[in-house]
Amino acid sequence: MASVSALLDATTARLAAALGLDTRDARLDARVLAAHAWGVSHAWLIAHDRDLVDPAAQTDFQSLVERRAAGEPVAYVVGVREFYGRLFHVTPDVLIPRPDSELLVERALACLPPDRPADVLDLGTGSGCLAITLALERPLARVVAVDRSAPALAVARRNADTHRAPVEYMQSNWFEALGGQYFDIIVSNPPYIAADDSHLGRGDVRFEPREALVAGQQGLADLAKLIHQASCHLKPDAWLMLEHGHEQENITQALFRKQDYQQVRTWRDLAGHPRVTTGLASK
Numbered sequence: 407m408a409s410v411s412a413l414l415d416a417t418t419a420r421l422a423a424a425l426g427l428d429t430r431d432a433r434l435d436a437r438v439l440a441a442h443a444w445g446v447s448h449a450w451l452i453a454h455d456r457d458l459v460d461p462a463a464q465t466d467f468q469s470l471v472e473r474r475a476a477g478e479p480v481a482y483v484v485g486v487r488e489f490y491g492r493l494f495h496v497t498p499d500v501l502i503p504r505p506d507s508e509l510l511v512e513r514a515l516a517c518l519p520p521d522r523p524a525d526v527l528d529l530g531t532g533s534g535c536l537a538i539t540l541a542l543e544r545p546l547a548r549v550v551a552v553d554r555s556a557p558a559l560a561v562a563r564r565n566a567d568t569h570r571a572p573v574e575y576m577q578s579n580w581f582e583a584l585g586g587q588y589f590d591i592i593v594s595n596p597p598y599i600a601a602d603d604s605h606l607g608r609g610d611v612r613f614e615p616r617e618a619l620v621a622g623q624q625g626l627a628d629l630a631k632l633i634h635q636a637s638c639h640l641k642p643d644a645w646l647m648l649e650h651g652h653e654q655e656n657i658t659q660a661l662f663r664k665q666d667y668q669q670v671r672t673w674r675d676l677a678g679h680p681r682v683t684t685g686l687a688s689k
Contacts, residue, residue, distance in 0.1 A: 407458040407459060407460060407461065407464075408458070408459060408464065409455065409456050409457060409458055409459065410440070410451060410454055410455045410456070410457050410459060411455040411456060413440070413459060413464065413467065414433070414436050414437065414440060414451070414455075417432075417435075417436040417439070417440075417467075417471050418432045418433045418436045419432075420471065420475060421435050421436060421471070421474060421475060424475040424476075425474075425475070425477065435474055435480050436471075437451055438480055438484060439467065439470045439471055439474060439480065439483065439484065440467055442470065442483075442484040443463070443466045443467040443469075443470050444459075444463055444466070444467065470483050470484070477609075477612060477613070478613055479502055479610040479613055479614075481496050481502040481503075481610075482496065482497065482498055482502070482613060485497070487502050487503050487533075488503075489503035489505075489507070489508065489533075489535040489539065490508050490511055490535070490539045492538075492539065492542075492569060494533050494534070494535050494538075494565050495533070495561060495564050495565050495568065496533050496561065497557075497561055498613060498614070498615065499555065499557035499558050499560075499561055499615060500532040500533040500558050500561050500562075500615065500618070501532050501533070501595075501614050501615065501618050501619070502610060502614060503533055503535040505675075505676055506649070506675040506676065506677075506679075506681055507535070507536065507595050507649060509649075509673055509675050509676075509681055509682045510536055510593050510595065510647055510649055510682055511536060511539050511540060511543070513647050513673060513682055513684055514526070514540055514591050514593050514645075514647060515540070515543055515544065517590075517591060517645050518540070518544045518547060518590070518591060520543075520544055520546070521546070522546060523546045523547065523548065524544065524546070524547045524548070524590040524591065525547070525548050525550070525587075525588065525589045525590050525591075525641070526540055526541075526544075526547050526548065526549045526550070526589060526590065526591050526592075526593070527549075527550050527551075527552070527584075527587075527589040527591070527592045527593070527639070528540070528549065528550070528551040528552070528593050528594065529552055529580055529581075529592065529593070529594035529596065529632065530552070530553055530554075530580075530594055530595065530596050530597075530618070531551035531552060531553045531558070531559070531562050531575070532553065532558050532561070532562065532595075532618060533558075533561050533562060533565060534551055534561070534562030534563070534565045534566055534571075534573065534575075535565070536551075536593055536595065537549050537550075537551035537562070537566075537571075537573045538562075538565055538566055538569055538571040538573055540593075541566075541571040541572055541573050542569060542571050548574070549571075549572070549573045549574065550573070550574045550575075550576065550584075550587070550589070551573050551574070551575050551576070552575070552576045552577070552578040552580070552583070552584070553575075553577065553578075554577065554578060554579040554580075555615075555617070555618075556577060558615075558618075559575050559577055562575060563575055580628075580631065580632065580635065581635050581636075581638070581639055584639060587639060588639055588640065588641045588644075589639055589640060589641065589644060590640075590641055590644045590645070591644060591645045591646075591647065592632075592636050592639065592640060592644075592645070592646050592647065593647045593648075594632055594647075594648055594649070595648075595649040596621065596628040596629060596632060596648065596649070597617065597618055597619050597620050597621040597625070597628050598621055598625045598626070598628065598629055598649070598650045598651050598654060599611075599619045599620050599621070599625050599651065600620070600621075600624040600625040601620050601622070603620075603625070606619065606620070625651060625654065626654070626657060626661075629648060629650055629654070629658060629661065630661055632646070632648060633646065633648070633658075633661045633662055633664075633665055633667075633685075634661075634665060636687075637665055637666075637667075637687055640687040641687070642687065643686060643687065644686070644687045645684055645685070645686055645687070646662075646667065646684065646685050646687065647682060647683075647684045648682065648683055648684075649681060649682050650680075650681070650682070650683060652675075652679035652680050652681060654680075655672045655680035655683070658672070658683045659672060659683060662683060662685040663685075666688045667685030667686060667687065667688060668685065668686045668687075668688050669684075669685065669686045670683065670684070670685045671683070671684055671685075672684075
């Protein structure tokens with residue numbers, strides 16, 4: 407039998423070689439897989455690094471390592487990903503929540519007073535991480551989340567149940583099923599990658615749903631549609647907030663201004679890249 411430390415060392419080396427990861431990232435992957443396989447905490451792995459692992463537990467761990475070594479994202483292997491301090495269930499039917507998208511939450515919360523009701527819409531909700539986080543952080547808000555994918559909505563509803571978040575879900579292709587509803591804030595992380603973008607063949611995105619990543623017109627089609635159509639569903643002095651690619655800042659701002667949004671501004675993510683553009687409806 408091998409020790410916890412020996413298994414983690416061997417797995418770190420294997421993942422680094424198989425996936426081209428640096429040692430730190432490969433070690434983190436190994437620890438996440440081990441903690442999930444054995445039902446233990448990261449602190450336990452440190453405290454018990456010299457413990458021997460029985461063959462059955464090694465087999466459970468190695469089955470996860472095989473999947474990761476083949477390139478499958480850790481989030482899909484273990485079935486969860488943290489977002490804004492909470493764990494969300496994820497499957498290949500939804501995008502993996504990423505820290506960059508927490509910027510959308512931060513900007514929305516800055517415009518949602520905690521002591522007043524508000525109507526919030528999350529378009530293309532996927533795992534539901536945006537809608538659920540906003541509902542939990544602003545309990546007085548009514549949060550509506552839509553997605554055209556029934557499997558994605560099933561994941562989102564499961565997450566809402568887990569976190570006891572009162573989110574209203576609706577299957578819709580963007581605004582089509584919303585009728586005459588109006589909102590104080592609309593947030594969305596829409597598809598914004600061009601179909602020929604080389605990044606689609608690398609890393610985790612190879613396993614993520616293509617329809618949630620790729621948009622026509624070199625990645626701009628859905629951004630342009632949402633900016634154009636959102637004004638019909640925004641109350642006076644309401645906000646539209648969209649995530650986009652770091653090279654799309656100028657064109658996204660231009661699209662906002664073309665539709666007469668005011669106070670248009672782009673906010674930068676943790677890496678310093680332009681990531682979220684916001685605009686105030688002019689009514």
